[in-house]
Amino acid sequence: MDIVTPVIERYAHEHTRSEPELLCELAEETRRTRSDHGMLTGRLEGRLLKLLVxxxxxxRVLELGLFTGYSALSMAEGLAPGGELISCxxxxxxxxxxxxxxxxxxHGSKVTIRIGPALETMASLNGPFDLVFIDADKENYLNYYRAAIRLLRPGGLIAIDNTLWSGRVLAPADAADRTIDALNQEILLDQRVENVLLTVRDGLHLVRLRS
Ligand SMILES: C[S@@+](CC[C@H](N)C(=O)[O-])C[C@H]1O[C@@H](n2cnc3c(N)ncnc32)[C@H](O)[C@@H]1O
Incomplete structure (x- = not known):
């Protein structure tokens, strides 16, 4: 299921300022060489992430799910000099x-890559982070959210990708569907946070820890 109709998606893409040439090249190489290129966040979400940063x-930004580096470099662009982004x-x-x-x-020098299961990496990190972007394996989304809250500063933001999961949250059928639906419900009931589930791309859940 398309969350947003393809023509509206294209219009929004065309009316969003372009990413730097290097990111266009990164996206092009990803599409040309990786069969799993559908995992790329792309212009609309990448520009939004930069804006949020x-x-x-x-x-300090923490990312779960580096892939080929598109969202990491988009967010690093929004970081002031001296800022850091850890990507797992x-x-x-x-x-x-x-x-x-x-x-x-x-902006590359702002980024540190940590290879390994993201939950293990998170357990080894010291907070606080100002923003956490969750975009790794969906089965762990609840665990990632709970760990992210512990690493976040009051007033900080968690952005969680794919939270509409191509509409599968409406009729969860497998573990990933059920986890994403359960996470959206947990966030809604979590009194520590304010939230909005945006229909951007495949659903981007924004969660602010109250200060
Ligand atoms: C959707 S992609 C991330 C896309 C990326 N944010 C971008 O904008 O291009 C998900 C990534 O999560 C990684 N991943 C899957 N399971 C993981 C785990 N347990 N710990 C850390 N990363 C994991 C995958 O290797 C993959 O690169």
Whole structure:
């Protein structure tokens, strides 16, 4: 199920300022060389993530799900000099791909990659973070949310991708569907936070920890 009709999606894409040329190149190589290129966040969400980093004036960002580095570099662009972004992934191929682009970007030095299961990496990190972007394996989304809250500063933001899951949250059929639906419900009932579930792309759940 398309969350937004393709023509509206295209219109929104065309009326959103373009990402830097390097990110276009990264996206193009990802589409050309990776059969799983559907995991790319892309222009609309990438520009939104950069904006969110700027709006919360983030100095420390944590990302779960590096893939080829598109969202990491988008968010790094929004970080002031001296800011840092830690990006987690389990796949060393993702690291090799992303490192080539980080090396060419003026924002690449802000990014540190941590390879391994994201939950283990999170357990080894000290907070607080200003923003956490969750975009790794869906079966762990509830665990990621609970761990992210512990690492977040009061007033900080969690952005969780794919929270409409192509509409499968309406009739959950497998573990991933059920976890995402349960997470959306848990957030709704969580008195520590304010939230809005945006219909951007595949659903982007924004969660602010009350200060
Ligand atoms: C949807 S992709 C991330 C897309 C990326 N944010 C972007 O904008 O291009 C999900 C990533 O999560 C990684 N992943 C899957 N399971 C993981 C785990 N347990 N710990 C850390 N990363 C994991 C995958 O290797 C994959 O690269």
């Amino acid at each position: 700027q709006l919360v004036q983030a100095r 992934d389990i796949d060393p191929r993702a690291e090799q791909f992303a490192l080539r682009y980080l090396a060419r970007s003026p």
